[in-house]
Amino acid sequence: MDILEIYSALDALGVFLGVVFLFLLGFLLFGVIVYICTGLAYYKAAEVEGIPNNWLAWIPIGNSYIMLRLAEKNMNLLFIFIASMASTVIRNFYDTGVIINLISFGISIWSIIVSIQCYLVISKKYGISPAWFIVGCFIIPVMIVPMIMLYNKAKKIARGEATLNTIEHDKNNEEW
DSSP states (O other): OOHHHHHHHHHHHHHHHHHHHHHHHHHHHHHHHHHHHHHHHHHHHHHHTTOSOGGGGGSHHHHHHHHHHHTTOOGGGHHHHHHHHHHHHHHHHSOOOHHHHHHHHHHHHHHHHHHHHHHHHHHHHHTOOHHHHHHHHHOHHHHHHHHHHHHHHHHHHHHTSSOOOOOOOOHHHHHO
16 A cells, blocks of 8 residues: 555545534534424423423423423323433443333333323414424424424413413323
8 A cells, every 4th residue: 555545545534524523513503403492482381371490491301391281281291201211321321131122112102102292282272283293203303393383472472462272171181
């Protein structure tokens, strides 16, 4: 191998690492944007509905609490989100068996189902198309749109330009 081939290989490696760095930087920037949009939306909606400690919208488990309160769901469901987060951390950092992985997967699916139910109630309450929230559960970039819509609707309600829709309670709403 002569010196030109070595420089060429190093140059290609540098380009590759540069592209990977830009991709990771873009991914991080997008994550921060989603976090800010979600935090603002939950904070403003909690403020409109008079939920105490609306600053919890900025804390990972706290925003699940705010989501459950906005959807008027049973607060015991918060343990599903805590268990989902804990099982994911345990599964990623420790060598767990198949049974633990299946339990973690089941808890994660359960938390997604509860989130979808909450998003449906919140979207009805604030007059936002439920499709945005449901699609946003599975395609993270789309999640920015309903959070911005929720934030804007909550601002209008706070200024008195709009009203909050009432939701009908059914027996299944509290059992989940």
